[in-house]
Amino acid sequence: MAVPVWSVDPRTGNQREQAAVEATADEVDAAVRAAHAVRDALADREVRIALLRVAADELTADGERLIATADAETALGEPRLTGELGRTTGQLRAFADEIEDGGYLDVIIDRADASLTPPRPDLRRYKIPLGVVAVYAASNFPLAFSVPGGDTASALAAGSPVVVKAHPDHPATSELAGAALRRAAVKVGLPEDVVTVVHGFDAGVALVKHPLVAAAGFTGSVRGGRALFDAAAARPRPIPFHGELGSLNPVVVTEVAAAEGADEIGAGLAGSMTMGVGQFCTKPGLVLVPAGEAGDRLVTTLGEKLTDVAPGVLLDGRMRDAFLAGVDARKRLEGVEAPVDAGEGEGRTVAAGFLTVDGGRLLAEGDHDLLLEECFGPLTVVVRYADTGQLTALLGRFPGNLTATVHLGAADTESGTGARLLAELTPLAGRVLVGGWPTGVAVTPAQHHGGPYPASTSGSTSVGATAIERWLRPVSYQNAPEALLPAELRDDNPLGVPRRVNGTREVREG
Amino acid sequence: MAVPVWSVDPRTGNQREQAAVEATADEVDAAVRAAHAVRDALADREVRIALLRVAADELTADGERLIATADAETALGEPRLTGELGRTTGQLRAFADEIEDGGYLDVIIDRADASLTPPRPDLRRYKIPLGVVAVYAASNFPLAFSVPGGDTASALAAGSPVVVKAHPDHPATSELAGAALRRAAVKVGLPEDVVTVVHGFDAGVALVKHPLVAAAGFTGSVRGGRALFDAAAARPRPIPFHGELGSLNPVVVTEVAAAEGADEIGAGLAGSMTMGVGQFCTKPGLVLVPAGEAGDRLVTTLGEKLTDVAPGVLLDGRMRDAFLAGVDARKRLEGVEAPVDAGEGEGRTVAAGFLTVDGGRLLAEGDHDLLLEECFGPLTVVVRYADTGQLTALLGRFPGNLTATVHLGAADTESGTGARLLAELTPLAGRVLVGGWPTGVAVTPAQHHGGPYPASTSGSTSVGATAIERWLRPVSYQNAPEALLPAELRDDNPLGVPRRVNGTREVREG
Incomplete structure (x- = not known):
């Protein structure tokens, strides 16, 4: 029998509405498989750029309802939530800009050199997406660190489909945001399964253990985050778990x-x-x-x-x-x-x-x-x-x-x-x-929102451009003919990505 | 009572000599504490550059003895070991070049901008060493993936002191190589405890659990590597464990x-x-x-x-x-x-x-x-x-x-x-x-020697310039006055490191 997920008004403690039902193990499995099946659709960088920008537009278009719902579920107030929506859409657009920039691919090319001992083959390195990313939404930012937040935005930017485990404190907001992201996917010609929202504690546990989940992002408590981190590490094939758990500041x-x-x-x-x-x-x-x-x-x-x-x-x-x-x-x-x-x-x-x-x-x-x-x-x-x-x-x-x-x-x-x-x-x-105060985390390339454990379970950031690194891994091609190389690694660099070629850095002109 | 570590000739199965003794728990603790105590000495980039180059010289100077000892312990043959020594010293020198290049610091600077909503503070990000690194030496490359190998070279380049757990198949070679590295440290004015070699299975287990060990690098079997990975993840404060475990190729x-x-x-x-x-x-x-x-x-x-x-x-x-x-x-x-x-x-x-x-x-x-x-x-x-x-x-x-x-x-x-x-x-x-064959791994920036589990327990490489990333973490300074910033983050960029400033990449001239 379906377990209902209620939206609750924290100002009164009253149930507002049934927002969703908890995902069963089978439903989690289906969501992950569906995401995995559509991963190749995210390979095209232009479509990812479009996805992130249209997602920002969709969220903005539904802004009034999103903010009212989020306020009703979190009591954070409309002024703060209006700012948070701006931050969230700005973040989506910033990751689109990062895709255009291409520096996140960390391209390194060393051309063949027969004069070296031993002779050096042609090696060309860049980064590819890991696969399906599980995102565990936070309670305290129902937009910016939740369904449409930085983890989702950076994972999609990297080319990884996302399954979000919604936070129980704002299920209705999560459903609205998830729908906006899926509408954006369809508008740019992508399958909507590039983003799925699931609800329920057990669903979250099943997600981190799913063989086709390749990495996870989490913002929440030390206890909850550590339990999921441990589950990620204990898998037959361990996966990276980027958790932001707690901080005294x-x-x-x-x-x-x-x-x-x-x-x-x-x-x-x-x-x-x-x-x-x-x-x-x-x-x-x-x-x-x-x-x-x-x-x-x-x-x-x-x-x-x-x-x-x-x-x-x-x-x-x-x-x-x-x-x-x-x-x-x-x-x-x-x-x-x-x-x-x-x-x-x-x-x-x-x-x-x-x-x-x-x-x-x-x-x-x-x-x-x-x-x-x-x-x-x-x-x-x-x-x-x-x-x-x-x-x-x-x-x-x-x-x-x-x-x-x-x-x-x-x-x-x-x-x-x-x-x-x-x-x-x-x-x-x-x-x-x-000087100043740590509250307020600028979304900008030089930001680092992470830190030694328990602030983070990894060395990465969950805010700012470099958050995209979490969902990628390097691969090197050795002696691959030009015709088989991805555009980023071809000699003529048609996409103009920053590269290090034989030790020299090439940057885009103009 | 001290447990002897014997050097054994695999061609005969006979003990050659007692090369060392197994480190007790107290000795492992002392080695890690000594390494931790001298970590600040590695902060100076010039001294790290000198350390790596002098280490290469010291290994070369002792090359005849190193090769003969390694051959007697591993039966790999002098021609192969001569090549491997060249690879090892070349690798140490290559990491010195990477320090000079400075790109590994991944410097990003976003200057304050009051016109943005919300106003952006001045943020400057680079990378700092994690702390003491535990290196688990491999059996099959008694130099290039052992005491003076890529893990040690990249960790020292990053500014992290190293405690190496020697492989039992070549303890005498390990002692010689460790002595060469410590001589190099003293020659460049560093405390010799920036590198220590320990022996023994129990010492290896104690090492990965030591509270002051900040990261580990491993090359070896799936069984051994997974056990250490699990121990690293189960610590009260988990640490990154970069293990290269096994590959079908x-x-x-x-x-x-x-x-x-x-x-x-x-x-x-x-x-x-x-x-x-x-x-x-x-x-x-x-x-x-x-x-x-x-x-x-x-x-x-x-x-x-x-x-x-x-x-x-x-x-x-x-x-x-x-x-x-x-x-x-x-x-x-x-x-x-x-x-x-x-x-x-x-x-x-x-x-x-x-x-x-x-x-x-x-x-x-x-x-x-x-x-x-x-x-x-x-x-x-x-x-x-x-x-x-x-x-x-x-x-x-x-x-x-x-x-x-x-x-x-x-x-x-x-x-x-x-x-x-x-x-x-x-x-x-x-x-x-x-085309070609996978044996032979070029030491060059575009190399990636890692891969999905069990090839590696992380997304990193253990060969090539980017191996240095494993021992660093980012930190951002917000609104720090110029006088308090490290040289790499100052406006005038006195060290000429590649940087991304307000979205534009600056590269060294000439």
Whole structure:
């Protein structure tokens, strides 16, 4: 019997509508086989470019309904979701541009050279798609990290069909977005099975184990992501699993920065940690503030600003329970104080708050390691450090992160403090910020949204142009005649892709 | 009590000398900690360039002793080992050239742009070393895929210290090569702990589980490699495991090619499959030959040439036992014939041979799948295919490979046969050859020595310039002041590395 998938309004907890049914094992199998069967249709680069651009158009055309549905399912609000839709369509178009650029193919050509010992054959390398990609959608970005998000866009750009496991927090939005992508496929002459959406926990597990699934992308919790990572690694034929699992996103405020800008930093922190009701994967979850008067001032400002923040609704009731339990467990730790109490708000809301603890507590062995784990929701932990020695010791205990941020004062660059801190933060994260706040992840080629485990299970990014690398593998042709080579590898380079030929880089003219 | 590691002469089975002792768990821990402690010393690119070049010089200077020792331990012969030493030193120098080139850093710079929505920050991305790399040496190339081989060279080039688990088949060679690398380190002013050699099975297991080991490279068997891969994935913090495990290296001979060059192809096959006594990871282990007269002639020539090949000594007694058992198990399969019997030769040698089987047998379910597994040593399996339909069906059953080769006739390109076969072979391998033989792996940027599982546990190559990618991860700096950026990311690009800046590729002049 079909298991219904309900769309739920997190503001009320009420079921809105039945959005879909859970996919059975047979249905997952059929979806993967259908995707696999149409993979060759994505080989043509022009059709992939068209697909991504038309997909952006289709999403835009259905924007009003998408945003209203997403808001009803996630409570993230129309302004934020309007921005997110723009980000999502921009991302699809950016990957179309990357296909046109062709640099992602990483073409290297070494022509035959009989004068070498041993003689060198003609070798021509580029990258080909891996095959069907399984995408596990995130809860917190119902568009940009969900069905039409970066994983799907980059996989399609690479030439890989996609089966998306929808997130249960926004099944109706997922269905609408999936339909838009499939309409786009048909409009550009592709089979619609290049993208399929499936629902259900068991479907997700079946997907990562399917023999024809060649790679997976995931954004979500450490527990869920690690279970799928383990399943991907345990397959008879293991597959790459690109999971973004969790991140504390530490922020360091130097003595000088605190003295110069305590109020501004405190206010900025309050804004960043409550963005999207604290449900950003880049939320600053731990802030290292110096002991002393300037740091006190920063903390005071943070508290004042947080009391002004209206309570918000989390994505679902389970997350609300986990947030409240997480806050409670942290508050109970010895030496932890709660100047502004995060916790239950009116109705189904939660209030934003923060905790403080002395650095020495965190350095001692014991339960305080809980403070080094992400707490999803509007909470941050302010750690007061005694001196730079203690700061260094604290940083040495941190797990991997998506981001690490340092707020420097004017004198910190010259004094060497800035260089030292950058050197200490770089091993901890995939993106290192000087000033500003980690929330807000620019979609641009130089972006890196990943980082040491558990921030990511791989060395790749899930945002920005290089995300496409995850779905490709290199292949070299040896002594293949010109007539049998793909266009990208032919001598005359008809597509004008950037190449390295006999050690020299050739770039497109003009 | 220390467990001795003996150097054994495979020609006699006698112990030559005690080459080392097995590393205890404490010694492995000490080696990894020492490597981790000196990692910052490798940050300077000039010193890495010097290290690799001086390492090549040191190996060359000790070449006579290295070759004699390797020959005494592996029976591979001085001519082959002389060539392998040249390949090894050339490889070290080639990675020094890659550091100078700088393209491996994959620098992308997107400057701040306030006109965008949302405004774009300044983002600058390059790659940094992962940390200590564990290298598991192969048996069959005691230099080029062992202590001073491609994994070590590429890891040092990336800036990662290395702990090598030596292969038990050539411990004395490993000690000599390790000493040469450590001498080179000292000569260029580096701590010698940037490279350490350890011995022993348990040491290898401890290494992949060590919390400070950040990545691993392996060349060897499916069983051993998969066990280490599983251990790497099961760690609290999983690490990338780049394993090259096994490959059948299928070869397709078309009707036209057989008609045009049966004798030449048969003779070429005999040479390739017996190179290094059949102990190349790229040995053509399965050859698809058309049924009919031309194919018969190819098989006859193969048999004639193989009877001329002198029996050879395998790398160790265990491999000899496994080879003889593998040949025997395959010969027992229904419908398998052995026109030239591979098996025991005089003394400790083995004779080269080949098996034949009809394609139909291989398509039927059952024990014949054994023929799709690599048999390490001088054996190949000739599969006689009835027609192109059967050929396609056969190719569809193959596992992943390092290489796939097709021999085409003059008419095959125009008829579309060539294009069809290239399309069918490309999904099966990391390198696709048109004509020639897969043994012989050019060390050059366009090389790809990897392939779908079990050829490799990752999408990377272990030979050629891009092997360096395995030991790096990207990091992006956001809004970092010029003074705090690494040289590669500064506006003036003092090192002249290739970069993509605001979408435009900048390459070194001249």
